[in-house]
Amino acid sequence: MENKNIIIILVAVIAVIAIVGVIFTTGILNGNDNQATSNFKTEFMEGRFTGDVSLVNDTHAYMHSYEDKQHHITYNISTVDNSTALMKIYQFQGVSNPEKRTYNGNDWNIYFTQAIPGNDSNSTSDNTMSIVICQSQGEKQGYLIYAIFGADTDVNSTTTAFGEGYADYIEPMLKSITLKESKDVPKINEEFGLSEDEFAQQMELIRQFNAGNRSALEGAQ
The missing domain is CATH 1.20.5 (Single alpha-helices involved in coiled-coils or other helix-helix interfaces)
Incomplete structure (x- = not known):
């Protein structure tokens, strides 16, 4: 027995x-409706997307674009020497102040904004894209992820940075990411077609404007 x-x-x-x-x-x-995951790997970053995501453009070694066609989400991943300066420019242009998150020892600033494709004045709110920007600055280079939820996405709660889109798609990705130092990192001033001195002058004008000196930009025109 x-x-x-x-x-x-x-x-x-x-x-x-x-x-x-x-x-x-x-x-x-x-989790996340039993969705599959898609690994990605570049010279400067590797990790995992939620969903069936495929590479659509890697013409430049420092910029890669991926697309989730089912959910109409585009991920643009790039690196630059000074991502902090780039975000200061974005903030000057109206991108909201960031929330801070830390995953795998990497400090991320999470920004949220919205845009209408092509700046078409005839476009309606139905064409509005929600964009979450994730930025991390390392010792030698910065890292950027632009998650663009198309107007026809089926992901809800993309009207704020930390809605369904963040919880189900962005946070799992950030938790999976490994950041790597890479060669030939583009310089932020060259991306804007400026010398280092010219770029520094522009950043100083933005600093003064943000500090309350509204005449700084008028004097530069």
Whole structure:
């Protein structure tokens, strides 16, 4: 009788192990509606997207574009020597102040903004895209991720940075990311077609304007 009970227990344990194996191989407990994940790897960053995401453009070594066609989400991933300066320019142009998050030892600033494609004055609010920008500045270079939720996305709560889009798509991605130092990192001043001195002058004008000196930009015109 004791041997029979042992056999029953072993059969039950084997059945549980088999069920667990099915769960992990099929992704039943992966969350986010059991969506698949897509790995990505560049010279300066690697990680994992939620959903079926594919590379659509890697013409430049420092900029890669990926697309989730099912949910109409585009991810633009890039690196530059001074991403902090770039974000100061964006903030000057109206991008909201960031929330700070830390994942895997990487400090991220999370920005949220909205835009209408092509700045078409005839466009309506129905064409509005929601954009979440994730920025992290390392010792030698900065890292940027632009997650663009198209106007026709089926992801809800993209009217704020930390809605469904962030919880289900952006945060899991940030938790998976490894940042790497890379070669030939583009300089922010060159991206704007300016010398280092010219760019420094522009940044000083923005600093003065943000400090309350509204005449700083008028004097520069």
